[in-house]
Amino acid sequence: MLSEFDLIKRYFAQHTVSDPRIALGIGDDCALINPTPGMQLAISTDMLVSGRHFFPDADPVMLGHKCLAVNLSDLAAMGAMPVAFTLALSLPEANPDWLEKFSHGLFALADQHQCSLIGGDTTKGPLNICITVFGELPPGSALRRDAAQVGDDIWVSGTLGDARLALAGYWKEIKLEAAEHSQAAQRMHQPTPRIALGMALRGIANAALDISDGLIGDLGHILERSDVGASLHIDSLPAGPVLSQQPLAKRREFTLAGGDDYELCFTAPPAQRAAVIAAGLACATAVTRIGCIEQQKGLRLLDDFGQPVSLPLSSFDHFATP
Numbered sequence: 001m002l003s004e005f006d007l008i009k010r011y012f013a014q015h016t017v018s019d020p021r022i023a024l025g026i027g028d029d030c031a032l033i034n035p036t037p038g039m040q041l042a043i044s045t046d047m048l049v050s051g052r053h054f055f056p057d058a059d060p061v062m063l064g065h066k067c068l069a070v071n072l073s074d075l076a077a078m079g080a081m082p083v084a085f086t087l088a089l090s091l092p093e094a095n096p097d098w099l100e101k102f103s104h105g106l107f108a109l110a111d112q113h114q115c116s117l118i119g120g121d122t123t124k125g126p127l128n129i130c131i132t133v134f135g136e137l138p139p140g141s142a143l144r145r146d147a148a149q150v151g152d153d154i155w156v157s158g159t160l161g162d163a164r165l166a167l168a169g170y171w172k173e174i175k176l177e178a179a180e181h182s183q184a185a186q187r188m189h190q191p192t193p194r195i196a197l198g199m200a201l202r203g204i205a206n207a208a209l210d211i212s213d214g215l216i217g218d219l220g221h222i223l224e225r226s227d228v229g230a231s232l233h234i235d236s237l238p239a240g241p242v243l244s245q246q247p248l249a250k251r252r253e254f255t256l257a258g259g260d261d262y263e264l265c266f267t268a269p270p271a272q273r274a275a276v277i278a279a280g281l282a283c284a285t286a287v288t289r290i291g292c293i294e295q296q297k298g299l300r301l302l303d304d305f306g307q308p309v310s311l312p313l314s315s316f317d318h319f320a321t322p
């Protein structure tokens, strides 16, 4: 039998990376971080619950990746550089095979971003994974939700909707070929946090957030916090490669309200267009201009001809769904 401490040691504490920013990692009552002088800390927590955010039999390698990816995505959305994270894990059993795979997926992504695991908590219970990430950025440079300006362009990174399409495949809401489904499912299980792009957009973008619950709802947060409105050109939204093959109505629905995309939605003055495109190129991340921030409150959806479109869409809300 694996004890709690053996488990922590074997699967989480063994993986030590030397990083001058981490004065003390796993093993004491607290971890100690040496913040880079003059930098501000950015902190965010995201919890993934079995049966809610992922299927109970989800591939543990992908789950390890995803639970850290959604947290890193929040750092990306502020323009912060990852430093470290903690992991609070509730597990029904100490299954060595599951733990080996989970930690493998987790550390593969952590190492890619030089983000060290510095502590956490482990308990027996329903499968639940809660990560807190710590990042840093120069004071005053964070890409905040309340900073959109009237006249800003609205941009989105990467493509939207394939994660939602994969879900539609699992739910048999849409019939997909096996190859199509696995390509879309890749987007759902292995989101790419846009860390490099977020950092490159400091000083260029005004407001930003990451799209976790669907573009309409998430952009709504920027509009509300910045006290502005917007028009979106819904047929210029970049649909994922698999979703692109679907009929227009599904493309619109899943790009606008799909969720689980973890792309960045950001606003920037038109004078920064060339800089935004250069930032996207430098990070090998597509950036697409999809609308503009306006004084008139509310969100207006326009088609290719600039005509208003009315769609009965809403964003994902944990407490609004049964």
Ligand code: ADP
Residues within 6 Å of the ligand: 008, 012, 013, 025, 026, 027, 028, 029, 030, 087, 088, 089, 117, 118, 119, 120, 121, 122
């Ligand atoms: P405490 O009793 O002070 O809460 P624990 O006995 O729970 O400490 O944990 C011992 C050490 O192992 C601590 O440094 C804690 O941060 C770390 N730890 C516990 N669980 C995890 C985990 N899942 N991942 C990483 N570190 C962990």
Ligand code: MG
Residues within 6 Å of the ligand: 120, 121, 122
């Ligand atoms: Mg404890």
